[in-house]
Amino acid sequence: MRAAAAVAAILGLVAVVVAQPQPAPPAAPPAGPPAVKKAVEPAPAAKAPELPANPAVAAHIRNLGADDYKLREKAGRDLEALGDKALPQLKKALAETTSPEVSRRLSVLVRKIDHERLVSPRRVTMPTKDRTVKEALDEIARQTGYNVQFQGDPGAGGARHKIGFTNAPFWQAVDAVVDLVGGSVNSNGYDDDTVYVNTFSGGQRMPFVAYAGPFKVGATNIQLNRSMQLTATDPRGAMFIRPSESVSLTFSLFSEPKNPMLGMGLAPVVVTAEDDQGQSMVPPPAGPNQPFGIRQAYYGGGGYRSYQQSGSLSLVRGGREARTIRTLKGKVGVNLLSAVVPEVTVPEPLKAKNLKVSGRTVEVDVDSVVAANNGYSVALTIRRLGSFDPNHPDTYSWSNNINQKVELLDAQGNKYRNYGASSMNQNQGSVTMTLPFQPNDRRGVVQKLGPPARLVVNEWVQATHEVTFEFRDVPLP
Numbered sequence: 001m002r003a004a005a006a007v008a009a010i011l012g013l014v015a016v017v018v019a020q021p022q023p024a025p026p027a028a029p030p031a032g033p034p035a036v037k038k039a040v041e042p043a044p045a046a047k048a049p050e051l052p053a054n055p056a057v058a059a060h061i062r063n064l065g066a067d068d069y070k071l072r073e074k075a076g077r078d079l080e081a082l083g084d085k086a087l088p089q090l091k092k093a094l095a096e097t098t099s100p101e102v103s104r105r106l107s108v109l110v111r112k113i114d115h116e117r118l119v120s121p122r123r124v125t126m127p128t129k130d131r132t133v134k135e136a137l138d139e140i141a142r143q144t145g146y147n148v149q150f151q152g153d154p155g156a157g158g159a160r161h162k163i164g165f166t167n168a169p170f171w172q173a174v175d176a177v178v179d180l181v182g183g184s185v186n187s188n189g190y191d192d193d194t195v196y197v198n199t200f201s202g203g204q205r206m207p208f209v210a211y212a213g214p215f216k217v218g219a220t221n222i223q224l225n226r227s228m229q230l231t232a233t234d235p236r237g238a239m240f241i242r243p244s245e246s247v248s249l250t251f252s253l254f255s256e257p258k259n260p261m262l263g264m265g266l267a268p269v270v271v272t273a274e275d276d277q278g279q280s281m282v283p284p285p286a287g288p289n290q291p292f293g294i295r296q297a298y299y300g301g302g303g304y305r306s307y308q309q310s311g312s313l314s315l316v317r318g319g320r321e322a323r324t325i326r327t328l329k330g331k332v333g334v335n336l337l338s339a340v341v342p343e344v345t346v347p348e349p350l351k352a353k354n355l356k357v358s359g360r361t362v363e364v365d366v367d368s369v370v371a372a373n374n375g376y377s378v379a380l381t382i383r384r385l386g387s388f389d390p391n392h393p394d395t396y397s398w399s400n401n402i403n404q405k406v407e408l409l410d411a412q413g414n415k416y417r418n419y420g421a422s423s424m425n426q427n428q429g430s431v432t433m434t435l436p437f438q439p440n441d442r443r444g445v446v447q448k449l450g451p452p453a454r455l456v457v458n459e460w461v462q463a464t465h466e467v468t469f470e471f472r473d474v475p476l477p
Helices: 002-009 054-065 071-095 100-117 135-143 152-156 170-179 393-406
Strands: 123-132 148-151 159-171 184-187 196-197 210-212 215-227 245-256 261-275 297-299 308-316 324-347 355-356 364-373 374-385 406-410 423-426 430-438 452-474
Touching: 054 123, 071 100, 100 308, 100 324, 100 452, 123 135, 123 170, 135 148, 135 159, 135 170, 148 245, 152 452, 159 170, 170 210, 170 215, 184 245, 184 297, 196 393, 210 452, 215 452, 245 261, 245 324, 245 452, 261 308, 261 393, 324 355, 324 364, 364 452, 374 406, 374 452, 393 406, 393 430
Parallel strands: 148 196
Antiparallel strands: 123 159, 184 196, 210 215, 215 245, 245 308, 261 324, 297 308, 324 452, 355 364, 364 374, 374 430, 406 452, 423 430
16 A cells, blocks of 8 residues: 555655746837836735634644643644644644654654545544434534535435434445435545435435445446357367356445545455355456456546546356355555645736746646636646656556646635636647636536636645455345
8 A cells, every 4th residue: 555655755745836927038228318117026826715723733733842741742642633634734834843843743643644534534423313314414514524415305305313323434424324215325526525415316225335444335236247159169179168157246436525536546356255155256367278367357537536436346156046146355456636736836827828837747838828708718738747757657547637637726715617628639748738717616606706816737646545345145137
């Protein structure tokens, strides 16, 4: 697992490379006394508004440098207990502190909490009492800080149920509430981290589910394929091809909103599988006549930022008398977006014309940023620097998702919505594209935003994490 290594790498990145449009050199002054003009400095890029500091976190950070050793240790434990909600404040304090002791303790805390953020779920506790489904989901959203949106029959959402949890992981809590009304849970992708609960789906439940920290794996489909070679060789010969049956199980992988996924970096693997007759369903390994075996699996992602991925596992059927998969254990490697670091920043983008800026991993040519269709159109080319970057090992994924890394912000740090490239020309090392930005939120509602103050190209830091899961008593077709 590379999650811990990625966390360490975040701390070592150069956070921002700032570029300002350079004015053309002044023309030669005319003969005679020169006219005196006051120099006009370009306006600095506005900073995004910071969330108000939590006084309790600030007090614990101060106590990390206290003279009393026990007080320093307690402050560290209290900050660790707050988890990733305190992480922005801890990172800010780490960048500003001049105390070696505080710096050392903060460095350890940031690395540990950042790693836990990737692999541990957020949890929910609420006393058992009569609640509506919407009230329970609203409380789950409040405690986790996630956007959970109820979309469904007001009658189903208004009925009261006895609902309560003690330290329940997020996905278990959501599913337990949704199961009360036979609804479904879905996530979108890109910049939409909303968890949608739908009770209009006619009871499209997901009964075969496994939980693994901040991840949920749900079996969605199982398919049986029978094959018989009609032109096979003599059945008495050594090369006779026997009739075969294979089973394909499709699944969806969900991640909590704090953990965007960029795809499945490693193919899903069947660790163990057994039917209700005790026969193994694990595909055979590679052999002399099958150098690649038949352990095929489908997995996707393509480098796009999302909170839901799909994959499939191939199995073999031991006998036709089997009716269920008694147990199936699998694993899959997931590429997580562990951090977003501003790499290139262009202030006053409306003044940027044919501007070239280099960052750590990319070179950006800004052709123009102009008003268009009640929003703005950004024309630019982004070139990949160097031959290999461990954060972007896949050239195809890099060119596919580079448009998602471009942001346009007003002076208050509010983001214009990027709807993807309206035109794109890409090759192995560069992408030329035009990106339309609109002042809409994810629901399409027009927001009141100021003019663009910054154009930012971000670097995505990735971490790989292995998700293990188990299904039981899955029916066979």
